[in-house]
Amino acid sequence: MDSGLTLRNVTISKGDQCLLQVDHHISAGHVLTVMGPSGVGKSTLLSFITGTLAPDFRAQGRVLLDGEDITDLPSHTRGVGILFQDDLLFPHLSVGANLAFGLAQGGGRQERLAKVAEALKEIGLEGFADRDPATLSGGQKARVALMRMLLSEPRALLLDEPFSRLDMALRAQIRTMVFDRARARSLPVLMVTHDEEDARAAGGSVITLGAE
Amino acid sequence: MRRGLWAAPSKRMRRRRFLPLLPALTLLAMLGPVAAGLWWTLLPAFGHLPAAGLTGPSIDPFNALFDWQGLPRAAFLSLSTGLIATAVSLLIVTLVTAGWSGTKPFRVLERLLSPLLSVPHAAAAFGLAFLIAPSGWLSRMVSPGLTGWERPPDLLIVQDTWGLTMAAGLVAKEVPFLLLITLAALGQTDARQSVNVAQALGYGRLTGWLKTVFPRVYAQIRPPVYVVLAYSMSVVDVAVILGPNTPPPLSVQIVKWMSDPDLAMRLVAAAGALLQLGLVIGALVLWRAGESLVAFLGERWICAGRRGRWDGVVAGTALFGGAAAALAVLLGLLVLAIWSFAGFWGYPDALPNGFTMRNWMRHGDGALEALGETAFIALVAATAAVLLTIGCLEAEYRYGLRLRARTVWLLYLPLLVPQIAFLPGLQTLLLGVGAEIGRIPVIVAHLVFVLPYVFLSLADPYRAWDGRMGTIASALGAGPERVLWHVRLPMLLRPILTAFAVGLAVSVGQYLPTLLIGGGRVATLTTEAVALASGGDRQAIGVYALMQTGAALIPFALALLVPALVWRNRRGLRYG
Numbered sequence: 001m002d003s004g005l006t007l008r009n010v011t012i013s014k015g016d017q018c019l020l021q022v023d024h025h026i027s028a029g030h031v032l033t034v035m036g037p038s039g040v041g042k043s044t045l046l047s048f049i050t051g052t053l054a055p056d057f058r059a060q061g062r063v064l065l066d067g068e069d070i071t072d073l074p075s076h077t078r079g080v081g082i083l084f085q086d087d088l089l090f091p092h093l094s095v096g097a098n099l100a101f102g103l104a105q106g107g108g109r110q111e112r113l114a115k116v117a118e119a120l121k122e123i124g125l126e127g128f129a130d131r132d133p134a135t136l137s138g139g140q141k142a143r144v145a146l147m148r149m150l151l152s153e154p155r156a157l158l159l160d161e162p163f164s165r166l167d168m169a170l171r172a173q174i175r176t177m178v179f180d181r182a183r184a185r186s187l188p189v190l191m192v193t194h195d196e197e198d199a200r201a202a203g204g205s206v207i208t209l210g211a212e
Numbered sequence: 213m214r215r216g217l218w219a220a221p222s223k224r225m226r227r228r229r230f231l232p233l234l235p236a237l238t239l240l241a242m243l244g245p246v247a248a249g250l251w252w253t254l255l256p257a258f259g260h261l262p263a264a265g266l267t268g269p270s271i272d273p274f275n276a277l278f279d280w281q282g283l284p285r286a287a288f289l290s291l292s293t294g295l296i297a298t299a300v301s302l303l304i305v306t307l308v309t310a311g312w313s314g315t316k317p318f319r320v321l322e323r324l325l326s327p328l329l330s331v332p333h334a335a336a337a338f339g340l341a342f343l344i345a346p347s348g349w350l351s352r353m354v355s356p357g358l359t360g361w362e363r364p365p366d367l368l369i370v371q372d373t374w375g376l377t378m379a380a381g382l383v384a385k386e387v388p389f390l391l392l393i394t395l396a397a398l399g400q401t402d403a404r405q406s407v408n409v410a411q412a413l414g415y416g417r418l419t420g421w422l423k424t425v426f427p428r429v430y431a432q433i434r435p436p437v438y439v440v441l442a443y444s445m446s447v448v449d450v451a452v453i454l455g456p457n458t459p460p461p462l463s464v465q466i467v468k469w470m471s472d473p474d475l476a477m478r479l480v481a482a483a484g485a486l487l488q489l490g491l492v493i494g495a496l497v498l499w500r501a502g503e504s505l506v507a508f509l510g511e512r513w514i515c516a517g518r519r520g521r522w523d524g525v526v527a528g529t530a531l532f533g534g535a536a537a538a539l540a541v542l543l544g545l546l547v548l549a550i551w552s553f554a555g556f557w558g559y560p561d562a563l564p565n566g567f568t569m570r571n572w573m574r575h576g577d578g579a580l581e582a583l584g585e586t587a588f589i590a591l592v593a594a595t596a597a598v599l600l601t602i603g604c605l606e607a608e609y610r611y612g613l614r615l616r617a618r619t620v621w622l623l624y625l626p627l628l629v630p631q632i633a634f635l636p637g638l639q640t641l642l643l644g645v646g647a648e649i650g651r652i653p654v655i656v657a658h659l660v661f662v663l664p665y666v667f668l669s670l671a672d673p674y675r676a677w678d679g680r681m682g683t684i685a686s687a688l689g690a691g692p693e694r695v696l697w698h699v700r701l702p703m704l705l706r707p708i709l710t711a712f713a714v715g716l717a718v719s720v721g722q723y724l725p726t727l728l729i730g731g732g733r734v735a736t737l738t739t740e741a742v743a744l745a746s747g748g749d750r751q752a753i754g755v756y757a758l759m760q761t762g763a764a765l766i767p768f769a770l771a772l773l774v775p776a777l778v779w780r781n782r783r784g785l786r787y788g
Contacts, residue, residue, distance in 0.1 A: 050687055075686035091782055092782055
């Protein structure tokens with residue numbers, strides 16, 4: 001039925017204190033930006049959606065993805081991709097192995113290696129498969145992290161201040177890249193940020209938390 | 213269709229149900245033997261030992277214990293050596309850290325920490341004895357030139373009646389331990405800032421540290437300090453090597469009673485073990501009272517606003533103490549090595565007449581056999597400990613269980629109850645149920661002591677792992693098992709191997725559990741080396757003590773080397 005990511009009456013609280021309330025539908029290919037100063041619990045909303053909410057928080061409401069209720073599913077079966085401000089490439093794996101880790105299951109070894117090589121080419125890093133991720137530049141790491149996430153074929157995309165660690169020139173470039181890919185795959189995107197520029201570039205609706 | 217790919221296979225389901233049991237299993241492995249041992253110490257102490265045809269309750273064992281003439285002295289030695297060793301070690305560590313942290317001499321000490329820590333107590337004790345005995349290396353180096361001694365002077369230095377050498381030996385081993393603990397605690401306080409503020413207010417570095425940082429650090433290192441106190445009061449192997457003989461400290465006498473062929477002596481031993489437990493509890497209470505006193509005086513001292521005129525002198529003295537402790541162990545190892553290769557080495561020559569492989573040829577076979585036994589026991593115990601620890605920490609992570617401060621004390625419990633208080637009971641229990649005394653019970657007994665150290669070593673790095681790595685991995689579709697085996701454990705390879713090495717070193721150094729639970733039939737490097745103590749064959753002692761040190765030290769070297777090799781092309785993990 002309704003494709004996209006739906007947050008139905010989501011309330012997150014810690015102890016007696018209510019941190020946030022969201023009721024919103026993000027249609028496929030659109031972006032919802034959640035803004036607010038640090039510490040108001042923007043990131044807890046994302047952990048609730050990925051299923052990794054810390055036990056000292058309490059959450060109510062449902063999360064629906066393409067009409068299916070994913071609220072009680074284990075994290076790894078939700079099909080929700082996420083990018084953080086740090087690239088978080090696995091430091092013990094090569095660049096290629098990082099991508100292969102993300103690549104959805106199936107296919108023979110040769111086939112998977114070919115897909116990884118193709119993905120590297122797509123982000124302008126042809127021949128980087130055997131490299132140590134620690135030796136990449138900031139922009140290169142960000143591109144690998146994005147590609148790793150896309151290869152897992154998520155049905156929605158969460159962004160947790162994803163561009164705040166990048167310098168100005170790079171930020172615009174990576175931002176465009178992320179939003180373009182998300183749109184091309186018709187992914188609903190939920191972005192958490194405190195950067196007005198991010199919100200403008202996203203071009204979707206904006207919710208501001210902790211405004212009162 | 214995607215759901216089909218990700219559906220959890222049954223194996224994973226089974227493991228998921230098994231994992232929550234691990235914390236309970238770990239506690240059982242750690243505390244079960246302690247509780248059982250204490251109970252079966254309590255029974256014979258009150259005259260109940262069916263194996264010897266005795267049924268209680270009676271207080272005859274205690275009467276026999278109090279009839280022993282050496283008792284007041286033995287009990288006093290336990291208290292005095294324990295309190296002195298703990299107080300001096302803590303004082304050295306506190307003042308050295310206060311006066312020198314962040315400086316070059318401190319970094320040198322820090323770098324020596326791991327090797328110093330892994331040297332087994334027995335080897336360090338032998339090394340010290342070979343250094344400072346009247347016929348020891350130090351005396352040889354200045355004789356007859358400075359002293360005119362042609363024969364060793366008739367002084368009772370090693371095994372002195374007051375147990376001072378024994379206390380010194382304990383200090384040399386406990387200083388590195390407490391320093392390591394202090395460094396870990398320092399990492400969690402903003403010590404540098406506090407000292408900077410204090411210095412800006414005109415305080416000396418050492419005084420400023422003591423007044424601002426020490427209270428926070430001590431609150432964190434308190435459990436390990438208590439462990440040092442309980443250990444120093446009841447240690448057996450160091451006491452056999454360095455402690456007085458007539459009478460020996462209480463713990464040594466208990467072991468003598470335990471090995472008496474007359475089963476009735478076990479009752480006296482059990483009564484003594486309970487007394488030893490009481491002494492340790494009493495000393496802990498005393499120490500606690502001392503803490504309050506120090507806190508009270510400290511507050512007045514802070515209030516008085518003194519800026520620390522004697523900082524330089526105090527810091528210098530403390531550094532001398534710390535360096536002496538480190539040197540005692542390092543030079544001790546050196547002199548052990550020299551003895552193991554020594555031909556004839558008469559007094560007062562500074563070096564032997566010649567070096568030879570003969571000692572190694574003569575003792576090599578026996579030592580190798582003991583090494584095999586040592587390695588087998590240590591590998592099994594350390595592997596079990598690492599697996600249980602990872603299971604506990606992973607269960608904590610997955611189910612959001614939080615270890616509260618009070619539960620942390622459970623980890624220290626097996627280290628706080630003196631070994632000599634419950635191991636005799638454990639032996640009695642095993643004999644009573646007719647269990648085959650041997651390797652497996654010894655491994656179980658080692659696990660009691662290996663587990664807490666492995667857990668304490670691994671817990672911080674395991675918890676410090678960036679949880680977002682796990683979120684990312686599961687967002688990429690990896691289930692909890694895949695995240696654990698393919699992401700978390702490889703990233704934590706180095707701390708895991710370090711914890712494994714810690715476990716091996718703890719097991720290698722165990723004397724009492726091997727002796728009592730092995731019933732004298734399990735011969736490890738440590739039991740063999742300590743058994744040589746009374747014989748005075750310095751060449752043989754050199755060989756065994758050196759092998760013992762190697763068995764504890766080499767795993768640490770490997771724990772550094774293996775991750776460096778495996779991750780040689782992964783810069784992100786080089787310092788991780």
